[in-house]
Amino acid sequence: MNRRAFHRLFQSPGPVVLPVVHVLNAGQAAGNAAVAIAAGAPGLFLINHDFAYPDLLPIIRHVRRLWPDLWLGVNFLAVTGRDAFPVLGDLAREGVRVDAYWADDACIDESRPPEAQPEAEAIDAARRTSGWSGLYFGGTAFKKQREVRPEHFAAAAATATRFMDAVCTSGTATGQAADLGKIATFRKAIGDGTLALASGITPENAAAYAADVDAFMVATGINRTGDFYTIDPERLRALLALCRQHGARL
Numbered sequence: 337m338n339r340r341a342f343h344r345l346f347q348s349p350g351p352v353v354l355p356v357v358h359v360l361n362a363g364q365a366a367g368n369a370a371v372a373i374a375a376g377a378p379g380l381f382l383i384n385h386d387f388a389y390p391d392l393l394p395i396i397r398h399v400r401r402l403w404p405d406l407w408l409g410v411n412f413l414a415v416t417g418r419d420a421f422p423v424l425g426d427l428a429r430e431g432v433r434v435d436a437y438w439a440d441d442a443c444i445d446e447s448r449p450p451e452a453q454p455e456a457e458a459i460d461a462a463r464r465t466s467g468w469s470g471l472y473f474g475g476t477a478f479k480k481q482r483e484v485r486p487e488h489f490a491a492a493a494a495t496a497t498r499f500m501d502a503v504c505t506s507g508t509a510t511g512q513a514a515d516l517g518k519i520a521t522f523r524k525a526i527g528d529g530t531l532a533l534a535s536g537i538t539p540e541n542a543a544a545y546a547a548d549v550d551a552f553m554v555a556t557g558i559n560r561t562g563d564f565y566t567i568d569p570e571r572l573r574a575l576l577a578l579c580r581q582h583g584a585r586l
Contacts, residue, residue, distance in 0.1 A: 350583025379407030409436030425466035442474030
C-alpha cells in the first residue's frame with residue numbers, strides 16, 4: 337500500500353499510532369479500547385498473549401459490538417495469515433468487521449527471489465480466497481522469528497512489499513527499540529510503501545523514527561509502568577501529540 341494512501345486513510349500526515357492491547361478478557365479489552373478512543377487513537381489492535389486465538393474471537397465480537405465504527409485490527413499470536421485469513425473471512429460473513437490482520441511472520445524468504453516465495457504465496461492465496469478484505473500487516477525480520485541478518489534486511493523488505501499492505505518490523509524483543517539503521521534500510525528498500533514498527537516505541541524516542549515509519553503499533557511503551565496489560569492514557573496522549581506535531585511540520 338502506498339504510504340500516502342495509508343496516511344489519507346487515517347487522515348494523519350504523521351505516524352499513525354495504533355495501540356496494541358494485550359488481551360486478558362472481554363472487560364479488560366474493552367476498558368483499554370475505551371481509553372485509547374478517549375485519548376484520540378485512530379484505531380487499535382487486539383492480541384492474545386495468554387491464551388489460544390479461538391478464545392480471542394468472542395472478545396473481538398464484543399469489542400466490535402461496543403464500537404461498530406472503530407478501526408480494529410487483530411493479531412493471532414504465532415498464527416500466519418494462511419490460517420488466520422479464513423477465520424477472518426468467517427467473521428466477515430457473520431457481520432463482524434476486522435479492519436486489519438497483523439502476523440508476526442509473513443514467511444518472507446530473503447534468500448529467494450521475490451517471484452519464488454512459496455510460503456508467502458500460499459498466504460496470499462488464502463487471503464484472496466477467504467472473503468476478507470482488510471489490510472495485512474506482515475512481520476518481516478521480526479522479533480522472535482527466524483533471524484534475518486542485517487545484510488539481508490533490504491532484500492527481505494523489498495520482497496515483502498509484493499505480499500502485504502504494510503511491511504511490519506521490530507526490534508529484537510517486545511519493548512526493545514529497533515535499530516535506526518535497520519529502519520533506514522527498510523525505508524529505502526520499500527520506497528513509497530507503508531512501513532509499520534511494532535516494538536520499542538515510546539513518547540521519548542518516537543521522534544527519531546517519525547520520518548521513516550508510517551505506523552507505530554505500540555503496547556509496552558504506552559502502558560502503565562510494570563503493567564503488561566493496561567494503557568496509560570497520559571503516555572498515549574503524549575505519543576499522539578508528538579505524532580501530530582510531526583505531521584504538522586510536513
